[in-house]
Amino acid sequence: MPLVNEKIVAWPAVKPYDKQAVPVPGTKRPGETAHYRNGIWGLIDEHTPNTLSTVDQIFNDGLKAGKDVPFLGERKLISTNPLKYATAYTWITYGEADLRRRYIGSALHTLFQKGELGGGELPTVGIWSMNRPEWQLVDIATAAYQKVSVSLYDTLGNDSVEYIINHAHTTVIFSTSDHIPTLIKGKVKLPNLKMIVCIDKVSRDASKLLGQWSHSQGVIFKEFAEFEAYGKANLTDPIPAHPDQIVSICYTSGTTNVPKGALLKHKNLALATQNNMYGLELPEHATLLSYLPLAHIYERFCELATMAIGGKIGYFTGDPLRLLEDAQILKPNFFPSVPRVLNRIYQAAMAGGNVPGLKGKLFNKAVQTKLEKLNATGETTHALWDRLVFRKIQAVIGGQLALVSTGSAPISPDVLNFLKIAFSCDVIEGYGLTETAATCARTWPGDSTASGTVGPPGPTNEVKLVDVPAMGYTSEDKPNPRGELCIRGANCFSAYYKDEKNTKEAVDSEGWVHTGDVAEIDSVGRVKIVDRVKNIMKLAQGEYVALEKIENTYTALPIIAQIYIHGDSLQSFLVAVIIPDPVQLSSIASKVLGKRISPTDASALAAACEDPAINKHVMSILINNARQNGLKGFETVKRLHLSMVPFSIETNTLTPTLKVRRKDAYQFYKKEIDALYTLGESSKL
Template sequence: MMYLGDMDGVGITMAIGALRALAFVFDVLTFPVYVILQRPWRARALGRRVKAVIIATETESDNTDVSIDIKGNDNTNNSTEPSASVKAKPITQDTKSITYRSTTQPGKVHIQLVQEKIDTMAKMFDYVSKAYPNKRCLGTREILAEEDEVQKNGRVFKKYNMGDYKWKTFSEVNMLATNFGKGIRELGNEPGQNVAIFAETRAEWMIAAHGIFKQSIPLVTIYATLGDEAIAHGLNETEVTTVITSFDLMPKFKKILAMVPKVKTLIYMEDQLKKLDESGYKQGIEIIKFSEVLKRGANSQVVDVPPRSEDPAIIMYTSGSTGVPKGVILLHKNLIATLKAFCDSTDIYQDDVMIGFLPLAHVFELLVESVCLLTGVAIGYSSPLTMIDTASKIKKGTKGDATVLHPTCMTSVPLILDRISKSIQEKVSKGGPMKKVLFKFAYDYKVSWLRRGYSTPLIDRVVFGPIRALLGGRMRLILCGGAPLSPETHEQMNACLCATIIQGYGLTESTSCATVQDFYDKIYGRVGATTTVCDIKLVNWEEGNYRVTDKPFPRGEIILGGDNISAGYYKLSSKTDEDFTDVDGRRWFRTGDIGEIHPDGVVKIIDRKKDLVKLQAGEYVSLGKVEAQLKTCPLVDNICVYGDSSKQFCVALVVPNQQQLKELAAKKGVGSLSFEELCQSPEMEKVVIAELMEHGKKSKLEKFELPAAVKLVTEVWSPDMGLVTAAFKLKRKDIQERYKHEINRMYAS
């Protein structure tokens, strides 16, 4: 992962030898202390324990239910024994499916929700506001001023001069949510009538959502980064008359309002410094400040209409990676089920602080933040523009949000962690020879001890402290979802950020809930075992040659079942019938993802039906798997692999890392060209192909899986371009359409 570059061989050998000798003496002197204090055998045993077991198998000839006897488990993770025993019919060669269930028992929060009969989001927030009335809940950083800052090249950028976080307590947030819900009713929105939120992640988003929940009004969520047509599609399909948005997004509606005739009211969350210019909007549209809705609600005599468990809470529009966004109907019981599961799967502490910045319109961020609310964890809001000290909107010499907030937990998507990983590698490669030697030695030393179950506090403080300080210095837990995280990035980020990164797997249709990686599981590349509220069924996919009888691990399409499964797609009954089924009172969803399940019950995602391409010679190529491996190459910032079934090879569109591409060009003697000129160079394309081939072989990809031609793309793919989703998943059809001429050229060559 780390490399030294060109250094004097004798100097390197001597430096490493001295470090090894010093480390050996240190280890001998401190090892007994570390053994006593850290007890690594316990962590190793917990990591190996069985986390899910087979409860049923289905064969070609019959449907056989298999009993499971769950033993007592207080969920404190003190036992190293499997917490379930199985009485199962052995898997035979004609088995069609296997069903797995978690061995974890419900935890304290889960049990409290059941005992208190909390089955809606409205009941949940009333409950926590009474449990933590004076504890800080939602925080927003104060913007003191926006100032001009002159750069070295003479250009002038607008930067924020920011103050401290301003906090609202749980009781204050609950009161504001109550007032907002009543204010929405005062504007004429009735229970059962959809209301949309189209805004960036911020405290007002969460306040508005809970206010709407309290009035039995379904909340329509739409990504702030979607294109105008996709936004209009969601608003028209759900027939909303009121849209809640933000000051920054209001100008978009000057165009969108012409496409959404039923929208009559725009509520906007105010900017801290600027006032809205209300000119230029469609005539007849009522524009209201967020604070005005709160005032109307505070003076309202409207009687609350609390929701029922089976009522729709959210119509959440997917980010549309495969076409037009679909509205997924999430019931209150779906959200509560996921809250129970996440609380059972993750250790949460009373003094935790979360930094919230991913889109709340994404089911993963919304549910993780809801877990924080349920457990009394404070949430401080941020954005990529202000998160760290060097962020683009932070005034030079002032602090980013993370440095001020000192969060202990956050959510992330793999793309963000990949970028941090490459940034670390880039900084190390630019350092002096001794700095490279020290960093590589410290990294290898730490990883070797982590794999044995030990922590390395001295190395963490001396070497990795500055990296950890980027996120405030207290980060202990990063929850990663939305796409597969490569094992290499996972291990490197665990080491360099001195935090535990937990990967999970879920979909909007399963309310973000399916599997969560165990805190003690150090086998990277897996997504954890099924949660306490959700069963996982593997079903044969004959076309892809995946079967539950495969050795060494059962493989097949993943089907999820439980109270977390959505009611279906909004106004898409045929698609709902295709993907969802009800069997014996349990709702199931066919994911399209292919998984294998290891003996300890942990899932590994190995393929996706829609990503599988059969080449002319008959080989199957998993485009997603190839992309995930090639994205770990330092040269690659993003990549989309394309396969034509009438051809014998794949091709790839590559967004290269500018610095890495220039360094590679200099190394290969291509010439002193600009980044744009390098991307146009046929000679550079050949060099990049060779690099990808070499990296792919190291990643154990087959020769036919590797792209035989590439096109270097100068533009960075972002959600507002419509080429990736808000969760940074590739929108293959849109990418292929945009670059169809380049794809044809690659195949022609």
């Protein structure tokens, strides 16, 4: 039974799939489309009645579900040797969280009032931790006491962390124990740091040692319980926020330069949360599985929406290899995810189903039948095939899913449609940026032709397209207008912190955020991302290519775990570095080489990557994919290097949000890439 909540706005009895967004009369200008708004709800802002306008309201709404309702959960660590976690989740209730946010917030407020913390332009509070209940407790405390949270990516790298702490003038950091030595050792480069609060429970000896070491460097060290006790002794009522107050500086990880700090106001995050409440369909006290980084805005706003309806948030153990184990214990209803993870689920399901004999025939019949029904009606369930075939796939994520969302990167329509029929629930694709609080557009449930688009703008936003003449995209294109996607609304930021140059490039004088993405708006008002203004380069013969767009085309191939496409303005063709999926590579290698290669045999897989016959076979897969997706000849990869050495955060070739750092990726594989160009363009292609 769906949860009754005053902020939830139900879908109309009949969704107008033919008018999902509509142009606003009189808004079209030369070189631009008209402004498009949501076809059902139009445009809302912080002044719309019964609408969230500040972040502290979000927790207060959740608290209305009941003080004894479970809120934040985790699997407790039982032992470190061997590593073992509890087989059930332990929960903090909404009532307990309310008390603890008051203790944390009161301590912060008192220390800032006394001048023992602060001194910068904004009262910033740093959080350096992986996802866990304490992260959320600190964040809701800062929102309730007019402080500004600053998220530090758990794997951001010491240089970027140092930059952010100094740039935001952060004087107190809530940190897990593993990061505290880095902070203390780096104090000489962190002149503003005054206090470290340890989130973890540590032994008395470790606490004493960390306290003495911190003191020697001029930093106060406190345990989390000690900090909360100080707040309890200096208890102050929460201080109501106002919509235009800064609540967070959210730093973008960046693929090239230093991080940029998007200033997010209370109304930005609150309206992004409210946007999710339009058409939200989840069971009472719905459970979200949290594994995407909380310092990344996408996960954060999904958790805020769960909080707003009095739902539960269960945190994964922190080990990606235990994610499915966590899911099977938690049994989530809401699974915010990304294509990287969903592609793996899809590939595993297809590999498990496409087998010889009766099992394979049943699987293929089930897929065909449900896809036909999905394409005809938009429905995702089937009484027979769900019970016989798809129940097993659903059980992998706990068997109780009601909503799966995907964002941060494009996902193949084929993968998306398969997941809809496999999970038998709404699987929606959304689009947003850090600068828009992760919000802009999302697909509608039951829309049989939505895959491949990101849906219409939500009620918090209006969008328009602006011509990109250099790339041949215009608002007059047929059958649908195309151009750079621009977004405006109460969820959109207005400035990067202390960065006027980048602010002016991102936000114009009318408040439009220029995304850098090229989009098309189809005949029913849905947004489709088709290209990227940034990361375009010109080949030697003058053709412009968008490298990310081409990478996204190839990414859905099962053989590809990671891909980096490189272009050189002195060369006439593109080359690629591909990290193959071990299971797929072992299958190809076994077939091509005529002997069984195990997916766990690292040395055999590495040798297969060097084999010219296997390289040729993978290249043929890429060629067919390029043809099927309509890539032009100069957009097609002409040479490739296979490697089992992945791009990673540790080698600085991936950002914390798992995007390739192009410059660093090239340097990492420079020798191999340069060697591909010496071979020249293959005449056979």
